[in-house]
Amino acid sequence: MTGGADAGRAEASGDRAVAAGGDIGWVHTGDRVTVLPAEALTVSTGRLVHLPERTQLFVGRARELALLDEGSGIQVICGLGGIGKSTLAARWAAARTTDHAVVWWITAETPAELDAGLADLARAMQPGVVGVLPEDALRERALQWLATHDDWLLVLDNVSDPADLRPLLARVGSGRIVVTSRRASGWQDIGRTVVLDVLGPAEAAELFAGVCEADGGLDALCAELGYLPLALKQSAAYCAEAGITPRAYLDLLSRYPAETFALTAEGGEAGRTVARVWQVTLDRLQDTPLAGRILGVLAWWAPEGIPRRLLEPLGTPLEVTEAVRRLRAHSMITLDGAAIGVHRVVQAVVRAGDEGEGREAAGELLVAVAHWQCSVDEIRANPRAWQSVVVQIEALARYTEPDEDTREWVTLFEWAGLVLGMAAAERTILLLTRALNGHVRRNGAEDDRALGAMRSLTVVIQSAYGYPDLPEEFLALHIRAYGPDDPRTIEARAMLAGALLESSRGRAEELLRENVDRAVRSLGEDARETLSARCDLIAAGFDRGVAAAELELLLARARGVLAEGDGLVRIIRMALISALLDAGRTERALALSQAAAEGARVRFGAVHPEALISGIRHATALWSAGEVERAREMAREMLSDLQAILDEGLFTQILRQIAEGQVSSGD
DSSP: OOOSTTTTOOOOOSTTOOEEOTTSOEEEOSSOEEEOOGGGGOOOOSOEEEOOSOOSSOOOOHHHHHHHHHOOSEEEEEOSTTSSHHHHHHHHHHTTTTTOSEEEEEEOSSHHHHHHHHHHHHHHHOGGGTTTSOHHHHHHHHHHHHHTOOOEEEEEETOSOGGGGHHHHTTOOSOEEEEEESOOSSOTTTOEEEEOOOOOHHHHHHHHHTTSOOOSOHHHHHHHTTTOHHHHHHHHHHHHHHTOOHHHHHHHHHHOHHHHHTOOOTTOOGGGSTTTTTHHHHHHTTTSHHHHHHHHHHTTSOSSOEEGGGGGGGSOHHHHHHHHHHHHHTTSSEEETTEEEOOHHHHHHHHHHOOSHHHHHHHHHHIIIIITTOOHHHHHHOGGGGHHHHHHHHHHHHHSOGGGOOHHHHHHHHHHHHHHGGGGHHHHHHHHHHHHHHHHHHHOTTSHHHHHHHHHHHHHHHHHHSOOOOOHHHHHHHHHHHOTTSHHHHHHHHHHHHHHTTTOHHHHHHHHHHHHHHHHHHHOTTSHHHHHHHHHHHHTTTTGGGHHHHHHHHHHHHHHHSOTTOHHHHHHHHHHHHHHHHTTOHHHHHHHHHHHHHHHHHHHOTTSHHHHHHHHHHHHHHHHTTOHHHHHHHHHHHHHHHHHHSOSOHHHHHHHHHHTTOSOTTO
16 A cells, blocks of 8 residues: 555445455445454565466567557557457566566456456455455455555456446556457547557468468468458467368368358367457447448458448438448448448458348449449549449459349449459459350340340450450351341451461451451441451451551541541551551651640640550650650650559550660560
8 A cells, every 4th residue: 555644544435335444454345344354464565467378479569569668557459359459468568567566467348347357356466355355345455456556557358348447447546557449439538549450461471370380372361361360370270280271271261151260279269269259249239230231231342442432322321320430439340531441351251141131232232323323424434433333343243153143233243344444354354254144144145235245355355365266156146146247246257357367367367358348238338347347357467568558548538437536546547557667667657656646645635544555655656666765755754644643554564664775676
């Protein structure tokens, strides 16, 4: 006890309140006096340390440990369940056992557990009171000791509600308190918060290897588990005991997610598996049913960058806002402006337990918000505005099976693939393939929608990877569905010819010449399809000696019937520039490419993708013509503009290579 004039005085007020006399030889509980035995007068003079054994497997967290070192008074470690809050607190406290007379750990998920922990502290300080005083008197004894001393550190683990601590904080003195909690808010009047995030990839691998020697697939497993410490420890312990590799565990996870997330090694805590660790939080959110429904929807979307506006149809603005607030308050989601994030393991566990309601709602919301509320023109005008929606559609396609697709989902996947376009070929192919399979399964291979999806898919594959191997049946399907002269059949014939140019040049030429003949007869000389068919035939190079002259005539004709900015005009011009360079007519080729680049800058502005792409083509033409310095100068001027709006993709790489002289004039 601390000294002072009133050190020997104590009063008890209220039912069962405790007052300790100066010699602690008697206890007044407010309704009776308990005389303590002599041995109960002895207070432990040595250091008292009570910490869990949770520090053997500990990696990283240097920043968080430093924040705890810098703090004083009350600090709160908050974050998602399983993220390592308790392990961090135990590690930090274990390094402070020589700095305090008492270092005491209390599991404080409920007020009753907090009271029990304080009573245990009293027993440890004065073993003589064991069996003499009731629990509430022991708790009071501990509170009085904490109120009159400052050489102590309490760790209050897994606190559910900041309000649960107010009775304690109103009584204790100036010692140190570290709180761990899944609650991310409500601590502003209590103490400083330390928000805990997942481990980094290297730290996650180190944590896993500390339990199980990894052999194959460790990086992929760590990524799939979202670098969550609890999931990593659980999987590592199971792999070690079962004698399987991370890759094998990953396979179990993909095939049996619900069962695998509940697995634990022998002797492991069943309540500490990732399948159980968030159930307590979800139980606390039952008074806000919409919160659980929203989490069920978010489980089928991407783990981050989810637009909050997608959730608007689920309730009134107040209801949705309150549900989102509560999910965030309990660390089940994160917010970044108007975007929502969810840990991928939380998503996986929720998906594993979903009976269909969350999946169906996730699809319905995407159909309602993304597909029906925009037009093709709106997408073309501002494609980036829809990218965040497309990401959610991609996630839905990954997490669901094709046989679950509704008619609306099939259309949704096709729409998303078209929004992505050529900029993300692999992602586009996934969505368009899913749409194609859905159309075929529902309506047959010769249905208009199936053939349309097939053409879209083929165009994307051609643009990204060159011409794929297409069967003759691809053209036969179109002839049976539309006839041999329909514009869609003409397009399919051109696709098949492109696929055969390398392997069967004679058959490719036959198809291209047939396309020209059929287009002229059925559509006329000035039809777009006819102009495109002639361009395909000339550009294929069957008669290279006259290619440039024929393309000059074709370009003049196309300019007479099509707008200057039309895509086909650009294609014919590009083919002509290549033919002119092949023929050694560099002056004419460069004049055309320069005019195209300058025209695009005037029409669209210097940093518009069309202007930048035209500029890249001109720089490439300059290089091919041997104008190396002019090509480099132009590339350097454009590089900063290009990087401002495009990622480090193919165009940026080409431009940098030209600017830095990393390609030869023959490339």
